[in-house]
Amino acid sequence: MMRIRAAVLHEPGRPVVVEEVELDPPKAREVLVRIAAVGVCHSDVRLADGELGSDRWPAVLGHEGAGVVEEVGEDIVDVAPGDHVALCFVPACRSCRYCLAGQPNLCLAVAAANVGGTLLDGTSRLRLPDGAVLQHGLRTACFADYAVVSAGGAVPIPAELPLWQAALLGCGVVTGMGAVRNAARVQPGDSVAVVGCGGVGLQVVAAARIAGADPIVAFDRAPEKLERARAHGATHAFATSEEPDPATAVRDLTEDGVDFAFEVVGRAETIRLAWDLIRPGGTAVVVGLAPDGVEASVPAIEFLSEKSLRGSYYGSGDPAAELPGLAAMALAGDLDLSAVVTAIEPLEAVNDALDRLRGGEGAGARTVLVVNRELAGVTA
Numbered sequence: 001m002m003r004i005r006a007a008v009l010h011e012p013g014r015p016v017v018v019e020e021v022e023l024d025p026p027k028a029r030e031v032l033v034r035i036a037a038v039g040v041c042h043s044d045v046r047l048a049d050g051e052l053g054s055d056r057w058p059a060v061l062g063h064e065g066a067g068v069v070e071e072v073g074e075d076i077v078d079v080a081p082g083d084h085v086a087l088c089f090v091p092a093c094r095s096c097r098y099c100l101a102g103q104p105n106l107c108l109a110v111a112a113a114n115v116g117g118t119l120l121d122g123t124s125r126l127r128l129p130d131g132a133v134l135q136h137g138l139r140t141a142c143f144a145d146y147a148v149v150s151a152g153g154a155v156p157i158p159a160e161l162p163l164w165q166a167a168l169l170g171c172g173v174v175t176g177m178g179a180v181r182n183a184a185r186v187q188p189g190d191s192v193a194v195v196g197c198g199g200v201g202l203q204v205v206a207a208a209r210i211a212g213a214d215p216i217v218a219f220d221r222a223p224e225k226l227e228r229a230r231a232h233g234a235t236h237a238f239a240t241s242e243e244p245d246p247a248t249a250v251r252d253l254t255e256d257g258v259d260f261a262f263e264v265v266g267r268a269e270t271i272r273l274a275w276d277l278i279r280p281g282g283t284a285v286v287v288g289l290a291p292d293g294v295e296a297s298v299p300a301i302e303f304l305s306e307k308s309l310r311g312s313y314y315g316s317g318d319p320a321a322e323l324p325g326l327a328a329m330a331l332a333g334d335l336d337l338s339a340v341v342t343a344i345e346p347l348e349a350v351n352d353a354l355d356r357l358r359g360g361e362g363a364g365a366r367t368v369l370v371v372n373r374e375l376a377g378v379t380a
């Protein structure tokens with residue numbers, strides 16, 4: 001057992017507490033990772049606010065991280081101590097129906113572990129000093145000095161990529177890129193709209209640019225986010241709070257709507273907006289994570305024009321298999337990871353970062369919490 005520093009959610013609606021907790025060593029098919037840096041994602045806010053269902057606390061939060069392998073349990077062959085890794089919060093079992101069908105992002109074993117906040121064997125390695133069992137937030141729990149993850153949850157990446165940037169790969173990047181490449185399969189010349197330009201939305205914009213989409217029309221309610229969207233490849237960017245209204249803006253550019261609209265917010269109104277922006281035969285892809293209980297509706301008569309509404313979870317593919325390629329793209333300069341980062345702060349600033357995401361406006365796209373400054377490779 002080791003004592004580590006971790007950000008603990010004791011109860012929704014209250015600040016998380018950075019405190020000392022106990023972490024057991026990795027069992028068979030598990031990996032102990034020394035965490036370097038962690039991105040703060042809207043899903044952390046949803047968990048912290050109790051919006052993803054009850055009984056999901058007490059828990060250590062954090063799921064978008066990177067670090068260095070410290071120790072491996074039995075039967076781990078794909079990583080070794082010293083390897084740099086990006087964390088993948090869907091450590092697919094590789095043997096269930098979905099895994100065998102090429103949809104490991106929907107792995108049944110992972111879904112089962114999700115219910116109790118455990119690792120894949122159904123138990124937790126985390127405890128409070130008083131013995132109370134802690135959940136592993138999204139199976140990762142990396143707002144912490146160290147994390148034990150199930151096999152497949154730590155994916156080797158080139159050591160040249162700074163870990164504070166690599167941290168972003170395992171949620172925002174894989175989610176945004178996969179929505180474009182795997183869910184929508186955007187082709188050169190396709191028209192794309194992106195509703196919501198936060199950390200993941202910017203990755204959707206970047207992926208659409210890499211796919212050759214044109215135009216790429218970005219929307220956000222915060223005008224200050226539009227400049228960043230343009231920098232990531234949006235050909236046009238509009239504030240939903242200002243004229244023209246989004247449907248008019250899109251029709252001016254595309255005549256009858258875009259081929260694909262990506263919703264990256266997780267609200268009923270923005271899901272409806274994405275639907276309203278697509279052409280007959282077009283597809284609205286919902287990437288945003290809505291709180292438990294939210295319902296979205298669309299005018300049913302429009303199914304006559306063969307419009308489609310589909311979801312995309314964690315890149316709609318094989319996230320662990322795609323992470324090394326995404327890391328290589330970042331190293332080659334095809335993917336600018338640092339450009340979405342608007343704040344680099346110590347782990348203790350976690351509540352400020354969560355608050356900025358709650359506010360939604362103004363303060364930017366992504367905070368990276370540096371857990372271990374030396375490992376993270378932050379130079380400036």
Ligand SMILES: [Zn+2]
Pocket residue numbers: 041042043044063064171172
């Ligand atoms: Zn996330």
Ligand SMILES: [Zn+2]
Pocket residue numbers: 092093094095096097098099104106107108109110
């Ligand atoms: Zn599976």
